Structures are given as C-alpha cells and as structure tokens.
Amino acid sequence: MKKSIAIDMDNVLVDIELNWINWYEKAFGLRVEREAMRGIPEDAAFPDPIAARSLLYQPGFFLNAPIIEGAAEALQSLKEHYDLYIVSAAMEFPNSLIEKHDWLARYLPFISWRNIVLCGDKSIIGTDILIDDHTKNLDPFKGETILFTAGHNINVERHTRVNNWAEALDLLLVEERLAP
Amino acid sequence: MKKSIAIDMDNVLVDIELNWINWYEKAFGLRVEREAMRGIPEDAAFPDPIAARSLLYQPGFFLNAPIIEGAAEALQSLKEHYDLYIVSAAMEFPNSLIEKHDWLARYLPFISWRNIVLCGDKSIIGTDILIDDHTKNLDPFKGETILFTAGHNINVERHTRVNNWAEALDLLLVEERLAP
Structure with a gap:
C-alpha cells in the first residue's frame, strides 16, 4: 500500500509571500522586500500588519496567487x-x-x-x-x-x-x- | 485527554432527505414520500434521479436545509x-x-x-x-x-x-x- x-x-x-507583497504594494503603494519576512511572523514584515491581514479577506487574494x-x-x-x-x-x-x-x-x-x-x-x-x-x-x-x-x-x-x-x-x- | x-x-x-424531497417538489411538482427512500440509494427514490441530483448544484440547497x-x-x-x-x-x-x-x-x-x-x-x-x-x-x-x-x-x-x-x-x- x-x-x-x-x-x-x-x-x-x-x-503566498510573493502574492502578499504584490497585493500590499497594489493597495498601499509600498513594496516590502521578501528578505524582510525572514525570521518573523508573516504579517509583521509589513509596515501596517493589520492592513496587511485585511488583504486576506479580499476576493481574488487566494485564487490569483502564483x-x-x-x-x-x-x-x-x-x-x-x-x-x-x-x-x-x-x-x-x-x-x-x-x-x-x-x-x-x-x-x-x-x-x-x-x-x-x-x-x-x-x-x-x-x-x-x-x-x-x-x-x-x-x-x-x-x-x-x-x-x-x-x-x-x-x-x-x-x-x-x-x-x-x-x-x-x-x-x-x-x-x-x-x-x- | x-x-x-x-x-x-x-x-x-x-x-438532507427532507430537504431533497422539498426541493424536488418545488422544482418538479411531485412530492416523494420519505418512506420511498428506505433501503435504496438516495437519488433512486425520485422518479428522475438525474434531475434530483441536479438540485444538489443549486444555490441555497445546502444552506437552507433543516x-x-x-x-x-x-x-x-x-x-x-x-x-x-x-x-x-x-x-x-x-x-x-x-x-x-x-x-x-x-x-x-x-x-x-x-x-x-x-x-x-x-x-x-x-x-x-x-x-x-x-x-x-x-x-x-x-x-x-x-x-x-x-x-x-x-x-x-x-x-x-x-x-x-x-x-x-x-x-x-x-x-x-x-x-x-
């Protein structure tokens, strides 16, 4: 078996890291470097973690991720x-x-x-x-x-x-x- | 633990049995008795099993079941x-x-x-x-x-x-x- x-x-x-970076940039005009995500919780890499988390509830966020x-x-x-x-x-x-x-x-x-x-x-x-x-x-x-x-x-x-x-x-x- | x-x-x-009976009646005007479902596959109780199965794809079918x-x-x-x-x-x-x-x-x-x-x-x-x-x-x-x-x-x-x-x-x- x-x-x-x-x-x-x-x-x-x-x-989802790259997707999140892309959506954050599109929504808030600021691009976070992928390296900034190393060793910390995912949302903590963004200047505004609460705004970053709000993106997870947007239609298309998961569907269009690479x-x-x-x-x-x-x-x-x-x-x-x-x-x-x-x-x-x-x-x-x-x-x-x-x-x-x-x-x-x-x-x-x-x-x-x-x-x-x-x-x-x-x-x-x-x-x-x-x-x-x-x-x-x-x-x-x-x-x-x-x-x-x-x-x-x-x-x-x-x-x-x-x-x-x-x-x-x-x-x-x-x-x-x-x-x- | x-x-x-x-x-x-x-x-x-x-x-889901009662729900299916209700939806079938609403869609096709014929009420199947619950007793007709005993001992056979669920869809086989309906006169038209394919039509009955099509109801499972209708919006609201699962949400509104009792x-x-x-x-x-x-x-x-x-x-x-x-x-x-x-x-x-x-x-x-x-x-x-x-x-x-x-x-x-x-x-x-x-x-x-x-x-x-x-x-x-x-x-x-x-x-x-x-x-x-x-x-x-x-x-x-x-x-x-x-x-x-x-x-x-x-x-x-x-x-x-x-x-x-x-x-x-x-x-x-x-x-x-x-x-x-």
Missing part, C-alpha cells in the same frame, strides 16, 4: 509513489474556500476532489507524512513531519527541513523509501 | 466530554463549501472554525470515532464507527447503529466511556 502525504497549500504549493516553483512537477512525480492529499487550513478565511478549490483545479488538475481537505486544526489528519511551513501544524502531527522553508520559519530546527520542491523529491523519492 | 469524534453533516446533522432533531443539543452535551470535529465530504460539490460553512455558523455557532473539515475521501481522518450515514466512509475508517440511520442505510448491519441523537447520547455518554 502506498504511504500517504498531506501537503499544505500556502507557502508550500502557493507562493504557484511555487516546481510544485506541480513534483506532485506529478510523487503521485506515482504516494497517495497525495492537499490539506489547507482554509476555514479561518471562509472566502478562501472556493478560491482554494478553484486554484487547485487550475494549477493541479490531476489532484482529485477526493484528495482535497479544507480544515482548521490539522491535528486530526491521519496521513503518514505532513509537509507544512507552520510548526503549529507540524508539532502536534502524529506521523513524519517535513518543514517546507518559508521566511517566517527559517530559525526552526525541530523538523526535517526542505528548502524547495527539488529537495523534497530528493528526500521522498530515495530508493529505501520506495522499496516495497 | 478527551477522545475525538468526527461527525458527518448530511443525514447526521442536516436533514437541522436534524436534537442535533444541536446533543453536540452541546458531547462537547463537554469529547473533541468534536464536523467532517463533511463537501468537495464533490464546490458550491456547497461556503454554504456548509455558513450552515454550521447558523445552527452550531459553538463549533469553532478550527473544528470544521470539508473534504473528499474521509479515510485520512484520524479521530477516535466517526459518526456517519455512509458505509463508504465508515468501512475504511481506522477508529470506532457509528452508523447514523438514514433511509438508504437501513439494511446495513456491519456498524454500531444509532437511530437518532438521543440514542447517540445513550451510547457515547455512558459512565464507562467517560471515566478517565
């Missing part, structure tokens, strides 16, 4: 060896529910609706592996955890880290893992 | 002793995502967004208990299963059955279960 992987969306499949480099190709490869589930904590932003569904249909059409989970707390997700950028999701997870690098988590040391999808494939497609 | 229960929506919290008798009071009681998660296979009907969220906010406002899961396949849900009306969800579930009676499942015998929320409370709030 294939092992199962739960894969987070924001900062793992979706380049995909992270290599994500689609990586999932195509992983799908041959693992059962993949997209697991996004979308429930905090109800407007994002349909946008996240539609984003997946646009960028990852080979992922079935059966394999999409929009939730709040991820602690009840029972896959073998979780790939996520947030320790709040990884820490209580019962299976194997993989931390996907995002600006806010660069100082975290307690989970196996991958910096990009190429590194994730190196970790997950090694022979010892795939042997029956 | 409290045990966790995943609770299905349609036919467990939401009276709550099942005793469900809100039962969840209030269970919440004191269990971690409750609402787990609905909503992903097949993308239009239902926001409606299911809004339905829960209306009828069960004491359930946090953190405890709501809208998904496809429920096999990766890792709660201790699942209450559901569909064997396709209960059969692959790894924890304890409770079949909530709906017309279509009256002949199923391979899961513990409860016919209503009063019976569910009798099963789940007995002293032996709640003892630390």
Whole structure:
C-alpha cells in the first residue's frame, strides 16, 4: 500500500509571500522586500500588519496567487509513489474556500476532489507524512513531519527541513523509501 | 485527554432527505414520500434521479436545509466530554463549501472554525470515532464507527447503529466511556 502525504497549500504549493507583497504594494503603494519576512511572523514584515491581514479577506487574494516553483512537477512525480492529499487550513478565511478549490483545479488538475481537505486544526489528519511551513501544524502531527522553508520559519530546527520542491523529491523519492 | 469524534453533516446533522424531497417538489411538482427512500440509494427514490441530483448544484440547497432533531443539543452535551470535529465530504460539490460553512455558523455557532473539515475521501481522518450515514466512509475508517440511520442505510448491519441523537447520547455518554 502506498504511504500517504498531506501537503499544505500556502507557502508550500502557493507562493503566498510573493502574492502578499504584490497585493500590499497594489493597495498601499509600498513594496516590502521578501528578505524582510525572514525570521518573523508573516504579517509583521509589513509596515501596517493589520492592513496587511485585511488583504486576506479580499476576493481574488487566494485564487490569483502564483504557484511555487516546481510544485506541480513534483506532485506529478510523487503521485506515482504516494497517495497525495492537499490539506489547507482554509476555514479561518471562509472566502478562501472556493478560491482554494478553484486554484487547485487550475494549477493541479490531476489532484482529485477526493484528495482535497479544507480544515482548521490539522491535528486530526491521519496521513503518514505532513509537509507544512507552520510548526503549529507540524508539532502536534502524529506521523513524519517535513518543514517546507518559508521566511517566517527559517530559525526552526525541530523538523526535517526542505528548502524547495527539488529537495523534497530528493528526500521522498530515495530508493529505501520506495522499496516495497 | 478527551477522545475525538468526527461527525458527518448530511443525514447526521442536516436533514438532507427532507430537504431533497422539498426541493424536488418545488422544482418538479411531485412530492416523494420519505418512506420511498428506505433501503435504496438516495437519488433512486425520485422518479428522475438525474434531475434530483441536479438540485444538489443549486444555490441555497445546502444552506437552507433543516437541522436534524436534537442535533444541536446533543453536540452541546458531547462537547463537554469529547473533541468534536464536523467532517463533511463537501468537495464533490464546490458550491456547497461556503454554504456548509455558513450552515454550521447558523445552527452550531459553538463549533469553532478550527473544528470544521470539508473534504473528499474521509479515510485520512484520524479521530477516535466517526459518526456517519455512509458505509463508504465508515468501512475504511481506522477508529470506532457509528452508523447514523438514514433511509438508504437501513439494511446495513456491519456498524454500531444509532437511530437518532438521543440514542447517540445513550451510547457515547455512558459512565464507562467517560471515566478517565
């Protein structure tokens, strides 16, 4: 039986940092450098964090976010060896529910609706592996955890880290893992 | 630590049978008796099953469905002793995502967004208990299963059955279960 992987969306499949920078610039005329997001909570990188958070509720914010480099190709490869589930904590932003569904249909059409989970707390997700950028999701997870690098988590040391999808494939497609 | 229960929506919290009968009558002028739904797939009870299924895609179908008798009071009681998660296979009907969220906010406002899961396949849900009306969800579930009676499942015998929320409370709030 294939092992199962739960894969987070924001900062793992979706380049939400770049998207947020772009939307903030469009709304408030000021461009934050991506480097400013390193080692601090995401919204704290913006001059006005409350205004920055208000953007998350704007129609189109999630739908039009760009995909992270290599994500689609990586999932195509992983799908041959693992059962993949997209697991996004979308429930905090109800407007994002349909946008996240539609984003997946646009960028990852080979992922079935059966394999999409929009939730709040991820602690009840029972896959073998979780790939996520947030320790709040990884820490209580019962299976194997993989931390996907995002600006806010660069100082975290307690989970196996991958910096990009190429590194994730190196970790997950090694022979010892795939042997029956 | 409290045990966790995943609770299905349609036919467990939401009276989708009655709702479907009402919508079919409004759309096609013919009222199907609830008894006609017993022991057969839900859509097969309607003279035109394809027309009946088309109603599931209509705006408002899920949002305006009535709550099942005793469900809100039962969840209030269970919440004191269990971690409750609402787990609905909503992903097949993308239009239902926001409606299911809004339905829960209306009828069960004491359930946090953190405890709501809208998904496809429920096999990766890792709660201790699942209450559901569909064997396709209960059969692959790894924890304890409770079949909530709906017309279509009256002949199923391979899961513990409860016919209503009063019976569910009798099963789940007995002293032996709640003892630390």
